[in-house]
Amino acid sequence: MNLMKNAGVTRLVDTRLNNTSQLSGYAKKNDLSYVMRLVGISYQHDVLLAPTENIFSAYKKKQMSWDEFEKQYVGLLEKRKIENRINDILADEVTCFLCSEDKPHHCHRRLLAEYLNQHKKEIKVTHLV
Secondary structure, rough: HHHHHHHHOEEEEEEEOOOOOOHHHOOEEEEEEEHHHHHOOEEEOHHHHOOOOOHHHHHHOOOOHHHHHHHHHHHHHOOOOOOHHHHHHHHOOOEEEEEEOOOOOOOOOOOOHHHHHHHOOOOOOOOOO
């Protein structure tokens, strides 16, 4: 929470496909929404920003490389025309994307941020790690 508050984040967008499993711990949808409200950060879950179950599962099971995951996920963003939703996604707020990975190197939130930045150059991307 401190990283987000110190960065001035006002909105958390959850990009996980499944945000209600036991593996999510306190980061489950309802708990996370409540905690974010307590610290003055709005919360939104947007499954259209998540990879499909097939893409995610194939990568986790090592049935596809990171390069292939990246190609398929970015292709999915293009197919979903996510760039047409930039203003809705960012909502003129300091927005933080959440996924399950702790570092941005092999993480779809990084790919999403880069994709949005290609379509709206004034977006400033900072990785909170």
